[in-house]
Amino acid sequence: MKRFTEDHEWLALDGDVATVGITSFAAEQLGDLVFVELPKVGAALKKAEAAAVVESVKAASDVYAPVDGEVTEVNDAVVADPTVISADPEGAGWLYRLRLADPAAFESLMDEAAYAALAK
Amino acid sequence: MSASPAIGGTSAAADLPVSSSEPDGALRRTPLHALHQRLGARMTPFAGYEMPLQYPAGVLKEHLHARAAAGLFDVSHMGQIALSPRPGSTIDDVARALEAAIPTDALGLKIGRQRYGLLTADDGGILDDLMVARFDDRFVLVVNAANRAADAARLRATLPDTVEIEAPPRALLALQGPAAEAALGRLAPGVAAMRFMDVAELDLLGARCLVSRSGYTGEDGFEISTPEDRAEEIAEALLADEAVRPVGLGARDSLRLEAGLCLHGADIGPDVDPAEAGLVWSIPPVRRAGGAREGGFPGAEQVLRAIGQGPARLRVGLRPEGRQPVRTGAALFADEAGGEPIGVVTSGGFGPSVGAPVAMAYAPPDRAPPGARLFAEVRGQRVPVIIVPLPFVPARFKRG
Numbered sequence: 001m002k003r004f005t006e007d008h009e010w011l012a013l014d015g016d017v018a019t020v021g022i023t024s025f026a027a028e029q030l031g032d033l034v035f036v037e038l039p040k041v042g043a044a045l046k047k048a049e050a051a052a053v054v055e056s057v058k059a060a061s062d063v064y065a066p067v068d069g070e071v072t073e074v075n076d077a078v079v080a081d082p083t084v085i086s087a088d089p090e091g092a093g094w095l096y097r098l099r100l101a102d103p104a105a106f107e108s109l110m111d112e113a114a115y116a117a118l119a120k
Numbered sequence: 121m122s123a124s125p126a127i128g129g130t131s132a133a134a135d136l137p138v139s140s141s142e143p144d145g146a147l148r149r150t151p152l153h154a155l156h157q158r159l160g161a162r163m164t165p166f167a168g169y170e171m172p173l174q175y176p177a178g179v180l181k182e183h184l185h186a187r188a189a190a191g192l193f194d195v196s197h198m199g200q201i202a203l204s205p206r207p208g209s210t211i212d213d214v215a216r217a218l219e220a221a222i223p224t225d226a227l228g229l230k231i232g233r234q235r236y237g238l239l240t241a242d243d244g245g246i247l248d249d250l251m252v253a254r255f256d257d258r259f260v261l262v263v264n265a266a267n268r269a270a271d272a273a274r275l276r277a278t279l280p281d282t283v284e285i286e287a288p289p290r291a292l293l294a295l296q297g298p299a300a301e302a303a304l305g306r307l308a309p310g311v312a313a314m315r316f317m318d319v320a321e322l323d324l325l326g327a328r329c330l331v332s333r334s335g336y337t338g339e340d341g342f343e344i345s346t347p348e349d350r351a352e353e354i355a356e357a358l359l360a361d362e363a364v365r366p367v368g369l370g371a372r373d374s375l376r377l378e379a380g381l382c383l384h385g386a387d388i389g390p391d392v393d394p395a396e397a398g399l400v401w402s403i404p405p406v407r408r409a410g411g412a413r414e415g416g417f418p419g420a421e422q423v424l425r426a427i428g429q430g431p432a433r434l435r436v437g438l439r440p441e442g443r444q445p446v447r448t449g450a451a452l453f454a455d456e457a458g459g460e461p462i463g464v465v466t467s468g469g470f471g472p473s474v475g476a477p478v479a480m481a482y483a484p485p486d487r488a489p490p491g492a493r494l495f496a497e498v499r500g501q502r503v504p505v506i507i508v509p510l511p512f513v514p515a516r517f518k519r520g
Contacts (some may be wrong), residue, residue: 031370032180034470035443035477037499053499055445057179057470058370 002090003106004115005066010090016103017072019094022054022063025119027089031056033082038074038096045069045098047105052095054085067105069098150196151291151351159366167265169197172368179370183472186337186375187513190297191367192358199268200345201275202286204258209282214259217279222252223394223417225404229254234317234332236402238394239263239271244422245390246397247274249382253319253332260319260330262292262343264384278418291351296341296375298516299363304331304342307357311342316517324354336372338379338515377478378471380437380510386448387435387466387480393419395426396482398435398510403427433463436488437510438479438496440503445470445477446496452483453495456502462487465496471512478512479505 003011008026011018022030035055045051045065052063074096078084085093100106110118147170156163161172172194174182185191205214215226224237234253241247248267253260263271268287275285295304304311308322314333322331327350335341346354358364367375373383382388388397405411409424417423440446445468452463468479479496481488488494488507495502 031174031178034180035445037444055470057183057374057472060445060447 002112003066003109004112004118005064005109006118007064007066008119009063009066011066011098011106011109013100013103013106016100018067018069018098018100018106020051020066020096020098021094022085022089023115023119024089027086027093030054030061031086033085036078036082036085036095038079039071041071041074043071045071054082063095065098066109067098068101070101071096072099073097148197150194151348152194152196152293152355155352155355156194156366161366161368164369166369167197169265171197172366174368174370175366177365179368179374180472182365182367182371183374185365186297186367186371187339187473188297189363189365190295190299190303190341190361191337191371191375192355192364193294193296193367193372194291194355195294195343195372196291196348196351197265198292199261199263199265199271199287200290200292201261201263201268201272202258202284202288203261203275203279204284204286206282206284211257211259213280213282215254217283218252218259219407219413220416221275221278221418222250223403223407223420223423224252225406225413226252226254226259227413228404228406231256232319234319234334238399238402239267239274240394240417240419240423241390242418243390244393244419244426246384246388246392246394246399247271247390249384249388249399249402251332251334253330255319255321255330260345262345266385289348291346291348293344293346293351293355293358294335294337294341295344295358295364296335296337296339296367297363298340299361300339300341301518303358303361303364304344306361307354314342314518316340316519325350325357327354329354333518336379336381337375338381338511338513339375340516340518371472374469374472377467377469377480378473378512379515380480380512382435382480383467392482393426393431394423396431396433396435400427430485432484433482434485434488435466435510436481436483437508437512438465438468438481438494438505439508439512440477440479440496440505442503443477444498444503446479446498446503446505450479450481450496450498452481452488452505453497453502454487456495456504461497462494474512480510483507
């Protein structure tokens with residue numbers, strides 16, 4: 001079950017580790033991506049702080065940490081080829097994995113229906 | 121992600137406003153607005169107009185298509201200003217008047233030719249960059265959208281009463297790329313005989329149009345001024361050629377950056393003089409020190425002195441060593457750590473045809489010769505960049 005943020009990120013939870021990426025809506029809005037910067041494994045992220053950057057031809061956009069947590073893994077494949085994000089933003093184009101400081105924070109995020117109402 | 125994901129985050133300072141939802145008062149629409157909507161454009165406010173930022177193909181593909189075949193751009197937001205002699209005066213009177221506003225050779229400009237020029241401020245800064253075209257009975261200027269009202273006001277204040285200044289509503293299309301000549305030639309076979317910077321009045325689908333062989337991409341191509349009520353029909357006739365696809369402002373910006381062309385308001389402006397901008401070539405020798413009509417334009421003393429002395433900072437090209445784009449506003453440093461900034465990036469992004477990030481910046485010429493390795497600060501990190509000659513892609517104008 002995925003959760004979503006107002007800043008157009010998605011999270012999928014497995015135990016206390018969430019996989020984080022940008023939504024299909026965001027990927028569509030951004031267009032072809034040419035550069036991605038991901039956090040370092042082990043980094044402690046605070047909710048609403050910049051965690052990653054995705055860049056198109058024209059602009060750089062921050063990807064904010066959706067909740068507090070520690071980065072456990074990053075997707076090197078999207079750094080090597082940022083078009084993977086555009087092609088499959090909610091699958092192979094995931095960005096990083098985060099061990100949640102408070103697993104209950106996940107449940108406080110939007111569900112798919114609430115996000116769908118926002119992103120249209 | 122920022123709330124509107126297309127808006128840049130930390131370092132974007134995007135050259136174009138990229139939000140389509142920002143309230144911006146009453147935006148003007150070009151005569152091609154309905155066509156943009158039919159083509160599925162994503163619109164953006166730009167210089168008071170609602171303009172196509174991109175079409176469904178996206179910036180990257182639009183950019184590459186313009187270099188591979190032909191791109192059609194709506195640039196109707198740009199200002200078109202006609203200068204003609206009032207009764208009792210001549211076209212040469214207009215030329216002389218224009219030379220008092222712009223350091224160009226209007227008297228020597230042949231009928232059917234166009235030049236790039238600068239509207240200089242009283243202190244030698246660049247109020248605008250523009251095209252000056254000469255027709256048999258008038259000069260026509262094409263000026264930047266954001267400056268069109270200020271430019272017209274300055275010309276009205278500067279030029280004598282003998283010059284009639286008109287800015288009639290016209291649409292402006294740009295058709296750019298190696299397939300442009302064939303595509304436009306289907307509507308007007310005469311364009312094949314035009315060379316780079318030629319201008320002509322031609323009938324397209326029975327509408328009187330002003331066509332110049334020029335553009336803002338580094339490619340061969342044309343700019344086509346049409347009556348407003350015929351613009352859509354002409355645009356659709358061009359798009360009927362399968363080599364021609366619509367291109368938005370996003371790719372227009374990446375194309376001009378790769379071509380090393382300045383964006384007024386970013387790379388040049390009132391705080392930059394022509395020598396710093398590397399635009400001395402746009403001032404013909406006849407208007408420079410020792411020329412037959414030396415000076416005599418706003419800021420002449422400062423501009424001619426700057427040319428003579430050589431600039432303390434110069435517009436240069438940058439190639440970041442890695443994949444990370446270096447964008448507008450990034451500070452340049454001589455060293456990987458410490459020290460004061462020695463320059464600043466004025467345009468930067470990813471160059472789709474180069475296949476790597478590219479940027480333009482100002483830096484002291486002695487610190488930034490071609491081949492020099494400097495560092496640009498991006499999100500607190502110093503990224504190595506190499507100074508390179510402009511343009512990033514070779515121009516492919518039809519000069520022959």
